[in-house]
Amino acid sequence: MATTKPKSKPGSHSKAGGQGHISEIIGAVVDVEFEPGYQPELFEALEVTTQDGRKVVLEVESDRGDNTVRCIAMDSTDGFRRGDPVTATGASISVPVGVETLGRLFNVVGQAIDDEPAPEGTTRWPIHRPAPPVSEQQAKVEILETG
Numbered sequence: 418m419a420t421t422k423p424k425s426k427p428g429s430h431s432k433a434g435g436q437g438h439i440s441e442i443i444g445a446v447v448d449v450e451f452e453p454g455y456q457p458e459l460f461e462a463l464e465v466t467t468q469d470g471r472k473v474v475l476e477v478e479s480d481r482g483d484n485t486v487r488c489i490a491m492d493s494t495d496g497f498r499r500g501d502p503v504t505a506t507g508a509s510i511s512v513p514v515g516v517e518t519l520g521r522l523f524n525v526v527g528q529a530i531d532d533e534p535a536p537e538g539t540t541r542w543p544i545h546r547p548a549p550p551v552s553e554q555q556a557k558v559e560i561l562e563t564g
Contacts, residue, residue, distance in 0.1 A: 433507030439465065440485060442497050447475055449503045450485045457486055460545045462506045462526075467496035474526045475503070476510060491526050513539035 437451035463475040475488035512527035517536035521529060529535045
């Protein structure tokens with residue numbers, strides 16, 4: 418999973434490699450407790466490796482206090498257990514963009530899911546970013562072919 422470094426906030430304690438563990442699982446919602454003094458950023462990607470070796474990305478959605486964050490799993494939480502280790506990436510989820518991605522299928526964490534190899538050397542953009550200014554947008558009437 419590729420990620421893009423989020424803009425730091427004043428007093429931010431987030432960095433790649435912070436370690437935590439799963440404290441609660443409610444469907445796709447997962448609470449993760451980190452060691453004291455470490456606080457992942459909002460929208461930061463966290464990684465969990467299941468017992469069968471599958472890597473699952475979690476995205477931080479809120480701070481619960483007491484070094485605990487609430488996350489949304491980007492894949493099935495089957496196989497997760499309380500106490501499973503979690504690693505902070507220090508970056509947000511990003512996806513490939515550019516000509517190489519046209520006509521391709523990607524999941525929400527930017528992995529190719531169309532049985533083709535991942536595009537090489539593409540630029541990656543975070544999935545959470547500001548919209549372009551209105552002055553850069555073009556409004557035109559045209560037929561949009563959808564297949």
